[in-house]
Amino acid sequence: MIRKQERVVFTFHTTTDAMAAEIQCKDLGGRMIPVPGEITADCGLAWCAEPQLEEVLRSALNTAGIPVQGVYRLMI
């Protein structure tokens, strides 16, 4: 079975933005996942982390000038 937990998920317009995000986020916490179907049945990449990391991740992405498509709280 897949155990669901609340997570914050950042999505991106392009794979390039996602790869830039990985560099900024990897030491802060979380990992890259396929974009969950709750957001869109897309085939893109999303950064998934524990919910309490949302602000620090937002800030890091914003400081680095990486465009974020959306930020979601999901049970995944």
Add this chain to the structure above:
Amino acid sequence: MIYFDNAATTLQKPECVLWAVIEAMGTFGNPGRGVHEPAMAASRAVYDARCALAQLFHGENPARIAFTANATEALNIAIKGILNPGDHVITTAMEHNSVLRPLYELEDRGAELTILPADDRGRIDYNAISASIRDNTRAIVCTHGSNLTGNLLDIGKIGAIAKAHGLLFVVDASQTAGVFPIDVQKMGIDILCFTGHKGLLGPQGTGGLYVREGVDVRPLLTGGSGVQSHSKTHPAQMPTALEAGTLNAHRLAGLNAAVPWLLETGIDTLRQKELDLMWAFYEGVREIPEITVYGDFSARERCPIVSLNVRDYDSAQVSDALFSQFGIATRPGAHCAPLMHDALGTGSRGGVRFSFSHYNTMEEIKIAIAALREIAREE
């Protein structure tokens, strides 16, 4: 064998480039098409290559670098993606067919084309650029360096003219990327087209274009993008906008090794060695009465290229003799630069092009000069 055909492709790549391609071939998934480790490894290599190229060309950010199979594809995307019927575009007689043929195609579809002439040493008159600008002029498209004579165009000067008149400026850096410093922002370049397998020392099948933020380029191809899959239209965001289909991540891994190697080694250091070789060769052959050298040699800084003819011999015969009798690889013929050959008066027999890279040696230069003396003496 002595290889003097580096303007066609550099033969010797840094060893790290070869290993990067081999490792990629055994480990990479599809870049941007999944999140498992093989796909991520490919995506990271592609992204790192964008970062290295954005650093080399001083682009605003890595997302402004889109990859293509070669400079020809990049130039087709740039030229066909910004020009419309009724637009006027200015180019030069120094251009390669990868610039000229897309422009002729657009001319057939209603665009207006001005080709600035070159003189008998292959030079253009910069004053003619401003004089050619019309109300409907949309862009200037030109090479940074001639693949035939090796002469450079002052792209900073042309970029300033383009900016002053609100024109888009597209540069073909096929002969200069990885050899000469290029700062797209300082030089006012809107689109820079490059190949990966010449001065950048990467694998064939790699190339791309830098597109300045705010410049919209209509894609040549649309299709799979790995993102926004339910949209009926291809994503508009760079670089995905210009990269339909799976990228050549295996070879881009090689480019991703080559560009950092260049940045670490220093392109100025490599270029000075290439120019030392080129000038030694030029000084050696210009003294041979039976040899005609083409182009302008008034400035030291030029592409490491020398094109010549021997007596009234056909260039193909001379190039063949150089390889079959002396093991020296050169390129004869038209070099896909028909207007430049017309300007130089070599339209019918072409020329023999010697092009040098940092791994060539002075000993090879001496052997080539001696071989040309021998061929020139034969009659």
